[in-house]
Amino acid sequence: MQDAPDKVAEGQSSSQLSLAVLMAVAAMISVQLGAALARPAMDSFGPFAVTWGRLAWAALLLWLVVRPISAATGHGTWLPQSHWAPQSRS
Numbered sequence: 001m002q003d004a005p006d007k008v009a010e011g012q013s014s015s016q017l018s019l020a021v022l023m024a025v026a027a028m029i030s031v032q033l034g035a036a037l038a039r040p041a042m043d044s045f046g047p048f049a050v051t052w053g054r055l056a057w058a059a060l061l062l063w064l065v066v067r068p069i070s071a072a073t074g075h076g077t078w079l080p081q082s083h084w085a086p087q088s089r090s
Contacts, residue, residue, distance in 0.1 A: 034054065041053075
């Protein structure tokens with residue numbers, strides 16, 4: 001007998017499921033809102049300026065989301081150890 005589809009998968013909490021649903025809905029709203037705002041902006045500023053503005057806005061949001069994670073890990077995490085360790089000369 002199959003499990004009911006509304007049951008949460010084993011090892012997955014309901015808060016993770018709620019977060020996933022919230023993120024999916026936020027992505028849908030973001031796409032629709034971006035398209036709705038781009039339409040009148042295309043008439044005013046042209047496709048190049050609107051595309052550049054949307055990409056710049058996306059880069060800023062991505063930087064704001066990812067920057068705290070990279071700041072907490074430090075530079076040693078991103079580069080191989082050989083770049084930070086002094087080279088032994090034999």
